[in-house]
Amino acid sequence: MASTKRTRIADIAKQVGVSTATVSRALSGGGYVRDDVAARIRTAALEMNYRVPQNLIGHKVLLAASHDAMIDFQRSQFTMYVLEGLRDRAQKLNIQIENYTFQSSDPNSELRDKVASDDFLGVLLLTVDDALLDFAQNLACPVTLVNGDDPEMLLSSVSPCNRSAAAMATKHLVDLNHERILFLTKSGRRTIQRRQEGWQDVMGARFDPNLVVEAADWTAEAAQIAIHKALKDGLEFTGVVAAGDILAAGALVALNQAGFKVPDDMSVIGIDGLPQGEYLSPPLTSVAIPMQAVGALSLDLICESAKYLETDIRLPVRRIELACKLAPRETTGKNKGG
Numbered sequence: 001m002a003s004t005k006r007t008r009i010a011d012i013a014k015q016v017g018v019s020t021a022t023v024s025r026a027l028s029g030g031g032y033v034r035d036d037v038a039a040r041i042r043t044a045a046l047e048m049n050y051r052v053p054q055n056l057i058g059h060k061v062l063l064a065a066s067h068d069a070m071i072d073f074q075r076s077q078f079t080m081y082v083l084e085g086l087r088d089r090a091q092k093l094n095i096q097i098e099n100y101t102f103q104s105s106d107p108n109s110e111l112r113d114k115v116a117s118d119d120f121l122g123v124l125l126l127t128v129d130d131a132l133l134d135f136a137q138n139l140a141c142p143v144t145l146v147n148g149d150d151p152e153m154l155l156s157s158v159s160p161c162n163r164s165a166a167a168m169a170t171k172h173l174v175d176l177n178h179e180r181i182l183f184l185t186k187s188g189r190r191t192i193q194r195r196q197e198g199w200q201d202v203m204g205a206r207f208d209p210n211l212v213v214e215a216a217d218w219t220a221e222a223a224q225i226a227i228h229k230a231l232k233d234g235l236e237f238t239g240v241v242a243a244g245d246i247l248a249a250g251a252l253v254a255l256n257q258a259g260f261k262v263p264d265d266m267s268v269i270g271i272d273g274l275p276q277g278e279y280l281s282p283p284l285t286s287v288a289i290p291m292q293a294v295g296a297l298s299l300d301l302i303c304e305s306a307k308y309l310e311t312d313i314r315l316p317v318r319r320i321e322l323a324c325k326l327a328p329r330e331t332t333g334k335n336k337g338g
Contacts, residue, residue, distance in 0.1 A: 007049055018041065058094060059121045059306075060097070064101075064125050065125075065127065077276070081291035082126075083295055085293060085294065088295075095299070122141045122143060124302060136155060137155060143155050144156045145158070145159075146158060146159075146294065146295065147294055149319055158294050158322070159294060159322070160294065162195045163198040163201070164321075164323070165324040166198030169271055169286075170201075173241065173269060178239035180238055181206070181239040182212075184241070185214060186244075195271060218246060224257075238266060240268045241269055246272075246274075247270070248269065248331075249280055263330065267332040269287070280331075282329070285328050285331045287325070301318065
């Protein structure tokens with residue numbers, strides 16, 4: 001009886017007497033391998049009936065963005081940097097990105113017709129709601145969520161680890177002797193809920209639901225109004241963890257208008273790490289998110305899945321969360337009253 005065992009890269013490496021990395025480079029063309037060695041590897045691959053993944057050069061990926069994502073793009077540089085990382089990776093891989101914007105949360109047949117084209121590798125979904133998730137789960141092509149996640153784990157996704165980012169921000173203030181730490185947010189998105197959970201993880205016994213303060217929108221003006229109201233209502237706090245840098249910027253203005261000196265009287269930290277935070281007065285302490293990497297790795301997931309569409313290999317759905325890094329500047333300081 002003929003063997004049904006699938007040939008692996010490790011089998012080819014053993015046969016030729018080279019490393020698995022050398023075999024991978026030779027078969028993908030993704031790195032230098034001596035011509036004679038590459039020829040031996042390719043010959044062994046053919047003889048051992050190894051299925052080489054299809055060439056993706058010249059193919060297209062559909063970037064489908066919601067209306068909310070486009071609003072974010074206009075207001076904040078966060079989405080811009082994510083897309084910058086995506087387009088840079090696409091250029092290096094010689095893959096075309098085609099844009100599609102949803103006008104509502106009810107996707108129509110136009111999207112389905114687009115991805116049915118043979119030259120589309122898959123779909124990248126940017127900032128989607130649950131209705132779009134349900135639709136995307138039924139697409140017959142690879143789909144990756146960009147800066148989001150699927151709670152049912154039916155779709156792959158790439159995002160920062162929002163929960164640990166907020167935990168890092170909160171711990172920074174706790175280490176500076178702050179006990180009453182306000183969480184300034186604009187709820188509605190799953191990613192932002194993860195940030196609130198990270199804040200609450202670190203707050204522990206310090207947790208007070210009154211310390212969750214809601215801005216009406218993702219704007220500095222809305223954040224100003226929310227902080228002014230919290231102060232007027234007599235809410236006591238010495239530190240602010242803002243769910244985004246734009247909210248942190250509004251908090252700084254509000255605290256300054258109320259007569260607080262930052263960081264002497266009050267500490268503020270954002271989450272995003274946008275470059276303009278360095279030019280606020282004082283420069284904003286933040287947790288920096290690897291925004292370009294979110295975009296680049298999202299395309300990598302699509303490409304990796306697409307390579308195996310013509311085989312019986314199906315890669316598992318994955319949720320990739322990227323580590324974030326504290327960027328300490330001048331808006332956080334030791335709580336002198338505790």
